[in-house]
Amino acid sequence: xxxxxxxxxxxxxxxxxxxxxxxxxxxxxxxxxxxxxxxxxxxxxxxxxxxxxxxxxxxxxxxxxxxxxxxxxxxxxxxxxxxxxxxxxxxxxxxxxxxxxxxxxxxxxxxxxxxxxxxxxxxxxxxxxxxxxxxxxxxxxxxxxxxxxxxxxxxxxxxxxxxxxxxxxxxxxxxxxxxxxxxxxxxxxxxxxxxxxxxxxxxxxxxxxxxxxxxxxxxxxxxxxxxxxxxxxxxxxxxxxxxxxxxxxxxxxxxxxxxxxxxxxxxxxxxxxxxxxxx
Amino acid sequence: xxxxxxxxxxxxxxxxxxxxxxxxxxxxxxxxxxxxxxxxxxxxxxxxxxxxxxxxxxxxxxxxxxxxxxxxxxxxxxxxxxxxxxxxxxxxxxxxxxxxxxxxxx
Numbered sequence: 001x002x003x004x005x006x007x008x009x010x011x012x013x014x015x016x017x018x019x020x021x022x023x024x025x026x027x028x029x030x031x032x033x034x035x036x037x038x039x040x041x042x043x044x045x046x047x048x049x050x051x052x053x054x055x056x057x058x059x060x061x062x063x064x065x066x067x068x069x070x071x072x073x074x075x076x077x078x079x080x081x082x083x084x085x086x087x088x089x090x091x092x093x094x095x096x097x098x099x100x101x102x103x104x105x106x107x108x109x110x111x112x113x114x115x116x117x118x119x120x121x122x123x124x125x126x127x128x129x130x131x132x133x134x135x136x137x138x139x140x141x142x143x144x145x146x147x148x149x150x151x152x153x154x155x156x157x158x159x160x161x162x163x164x165x166x167x168x169x170x171x172x173x174x175x176x177x178x179x180x181x182x183x184x185x186x187x188x189x190x191x192x193x194x195x196x197x198x199x200x201x202x203x204x205x206x207x208x209x210x211x212x213x214x215x216x217x218x219x220x221x222x223x224x225x226x227x228x229x230x231x232x233x234x235x236x237x238x239x240x241x242x243x244x245x246x247x248x249x250x251x252x253x254x255x256x257x258x259x260x261x262x263x264x265x266x267x268x269x270x271x272x273x274x275x276x277x278x279x
Numbered sequence: 280x281x282x283x284x285x286x287x288x289x290x291x292x293x294x295x296x297x298x299x300x301x302x303x304x305x306x307x308x309x310x311x312x313x314x315x316x317x318x319x320x321x322x323x324x325x326x327x328x329x330x331x332x333x334x335x336x337x338x339x340x341x342x343x344x345x346x347x348x349x350x351x352x353x354x355x356x357x358x359x360x361x362x363x364x365x366x367x368x369x370x371x372x373x374x375x376x377x378x379x380x381x382x383x384x385x
Contacts, residue, residue, distance in 0.1 A: 048383050053282050080356075098303055098343075099384045100282040125358065139280055152341070152360040156369040159288075163372075163380045 044074040044129065046161045049100035052132065052139055065132050065139075068169035075141060077102065077128045078149065078158040084122050091117045095128055095141070104130060104141040116146060125149040127158075218244055219254040220263055223275040234267040234274030285385050286343050288376040291324035295349040296377070302352060303343040305360060305369055308336050316340070321370035330354035339364040 047067060055065040055072060065072045079097030092105040108114045120126050130143035149155070219240060222228065228235050240251050255273055258264045264273045286303040287293070294302060306318025306326055316328045316336065328342050330353055337359040344354035376384045 049280070050282070050285070050385070051383055053280055080358075094281075098286040098288065100280060100285060102280055123356075152339075152358075153365045153368065155341075156365065156372045159372045159376065159384075160368065162383060163375050166380065166383055 042073055044076055045070065045072050046076045046078075046158055046165055047072070048159070048162055049077065049079070049095070049097050049102045051099075051162070051166070052102060052141075053100055055132070055139070057134060065134070068166055069173040070169045072132055075130060075132050076158070077130075077141070078125065078155055079128075081120050081124050081126045081146075082122050084117075084120070086117070093146075095126065102139070102141055104128060104143045104146075106130075106143040106146060120146055120148055125152070125155065127154065215246060215250050215254040216257055218246070219251065220258055220275065223264055223273060224277060229275060231274070232267075234272040237271045237273065240273075287385055288373045289346070290322040290370055290373045291320035291326055291350070292322055293373060293377045294320075294326070294346050294352070298346045298349055300346060301344065302346045303341065304352070304373075305339055305341045305364065305366070307339055307364075307366070311336055321366045321373065325350070327351040328354050330357070333357055333359070335359070338362040339366075 045067065051067055052065075052075065055067045057065055077095050077097055079095040082094045082096055082101070084091065084093040089109070090105050090107050092103065094101045094103055106113065106117060108117060125148065127145075127147050127149055128141065128143050129145040130141040133140050133142050222240060222244060223235060237248075237251060237255065240246075240255075241248050244251070255264065259266070259273075262276060264275050266272060267274050284301060286301045287297050289297055289302045289304045294304070304320065304326070306316070306320055306328060308316055308318050309325075310317040311332060314329065314331070316332050318326050318328055318340070320326045327350060328340075328344075329347070329351060330342075330344060332340075332354075336357075339360040339362070341356075341358040341360050342352055342354040343356040343358075344352045347353045
């Protein structure tokens with residue numbers, strides 16, 4: 001997968017954020033991200049060519065672009081392929097998504113790449129993923145995935161996604177890093193999600209007026225999450241207080257009640273609990 | 280990068296605002312003659328699409344071309360979108376692309 005070039009740059013190779021570029025060449029010196037920055041700046045953003053034309057370069061020397069205040073590195077476009085020119089080591093083409101036309105190129109080091117590019121022709125609707133690059137003031141997309149669109153509902157979907165991500169990022173920019181009111185759908189987007197962890201608590205039902213019963217259920221639901229079931233020593237009581245944002249006494253009562261009903265049990269000490277069920 | 284020739288997302292309603300400009304829309308083919316197609320827009324109105332339709336047209340077709348009147352388009356590009364298509368979603372995107380999110384498109 002990383003063959004073709006002899007240098008295996010671990011940092012660049014694993015910085016794909018889910019996409020593993022088949023070309024190991026990262027020509028424009030963007031190797032040396034710190035790991036934390038890597039994860040944030042390698043998210044995939046759906047954009048229109050118009051947005052790309054208006055993106056400006058951040059003051060980094062890393063040639064990062066900013067759209068709506070968000071670092072843009074991996075971009076997704078959906079549009080009509082045009083001006084395809086095949087050369088020995090690369091294929092250049094344009095993508096016209098109705099808002100503008102962006103020049104793109106794709107390295108073809110391996111058979112997989114060539115095969116993928118042969119499957120797309122001028123006039124065809126394609127979905128392109130790539131890195132946004134600046135080159136002598138011009139913006140270009142270094143594509144690492146070019147695939148035909150099979151279901152044309154994807155076009156409306158892509159633009160709806162563009163609109164959503166734009167709204168999300170713009171609102172986030174306005175509110176700085178205060179967390180969003182719970183409108184964020186769970187996992188649809190890889191937008192930089194610093195505020196996302198905070199919204200996890202929105203998944204649990206609100207504090208119930210049934211008193212004990214409601215809290216019991218909340219505690220039990222929490223302990224039955226796959227991530228908690230996977231923990232051998234279970235969850236510490238304090239973590240429950242923190243995650244569910246409930247008073248310690250209520251949590252204690254709930255834990256005692258659940259334990260007496262045989263729904264949970266203590267593990268390494270009296271503070272760690274695990275659910276008996278399989279969730 | 281070439282930003283000189285954008286095509287605006289329209290339905291029958293927004294077509295009226297963009298006469299003379301390059302537009303794009305999806306129609307459901309109702310009737311097809313040699314040189315034009317009568318279609319139903321995504322907001323359920325009749326549109327006429329002139330030009331050279333391809334021989335085989337699927338139920339839904341995307342056309343990109345110049346809006347020559349408030350009810351017709353002179354199409355340059357025809358793309359078959361198949362026999363099933365979510366007209367509702369496309370229509371909603373049209374509205375957004377002409378409304379609050381216009382700056383993302385044109």
